[in-house]
Amino acid sequence: MKSKELCKMADKLCMVVSEGTFDKAYMPLMMGTTAAAMGSEVHVFYTFFGTALLKKVSKPKLPGMFRLFTGVFQKRMTKVGIPGHDELMKQAMDMGINFYACATTMDLMGVKESDLKPGVKVLGAAAFLKMAGEAKTTLFIG
Amino acid sequence: MQKDATLDARGLMCPMPIVHLAKKVKELKSGQVLELLADDVGAKEDVPAWCSRTGHQLVGTEAEGKLLKFYIKIR
Numbered sequence: 001m002k003s004k005e006l007c008k009m010a011d012k013l014c015m016v017v018s019e020g021t022f023d024k025a026y027m028p029l030m031m032g033t034t035a036a037a038m039g040s041e042v043h044v045f046y047t048f049f050g051t052a053l054l055k056k057v058s059k060p061k062l063p064g065m066f067r068l069f070t071g072v073f074q075k076r077m078t079k080v081g082i083p084g085h086d087e088l089m090k091q092a093m094d095m096g097i098n099f100y101a102c103a104t105t106m107d108l109m110g111v112k113e114s115d116l117k118p119g120v121k122v123l124g125a126a127a128f129l130k131m132a133g134e135a136k137t138t139l140f141i142g
Numbered sequence: 143m144q145k146d147a148t149l150d151a152r153g154l155m156c157p158m159p160i161v162h163l164a165k166k167v168k169e170l171k172s173g174q175v176l177e178l179l180a181d182d183v184g185a186k187e188d189v190p191a192w193c194s195r196t197g198h199q200l201v202g203t204e205a206e207g208k209l210l211k212f213y214i215k216i217r
Contacts, residue, residue, distance in 0.1 A: 037164030081154035
């Protein structure tokens, strides 16, 4: 592999998010903003239950019985400077992070293109896999 | 230590000190020294990692109890 390609690889982080719960919603945003702050190019691909997080307004809840404590978690996070989900996603976009909705599962989950936050692109698996192939790190969050 | 600006990230937890740090350095000129104040335990390892990745130079660290002071020379 050419050194130029290696260099390109080192600076890219890809993530796949397949769940729409509070924890799975924050993970890619916290990792992603950190990576972007470190100078990496970041791509996050949302599929299945994850697609709901890309709606204009999304209020993810903790999984199972823990959902009752979502408010407490949210308050604690606000206290340490981590904003609400939609606000953090907006900040992430301002940092240049790319967000994608999986074309097929969006349909399956009843999420329309017009429901998506501005800036979110609809993407197929092949296009995402091409990006992931060029990235040194790809994380699966689900 | 000599400094040109201070970023107070006390009370913020990972990843926010790094996120704010990345924004702040954009406002500074090459060669200037930024003082970062943080009390997130993660910052102890995160700030040096961020510096080595971004090429900004960590010229000093001080600890006063839980408070960490980082001095970063802008690339």
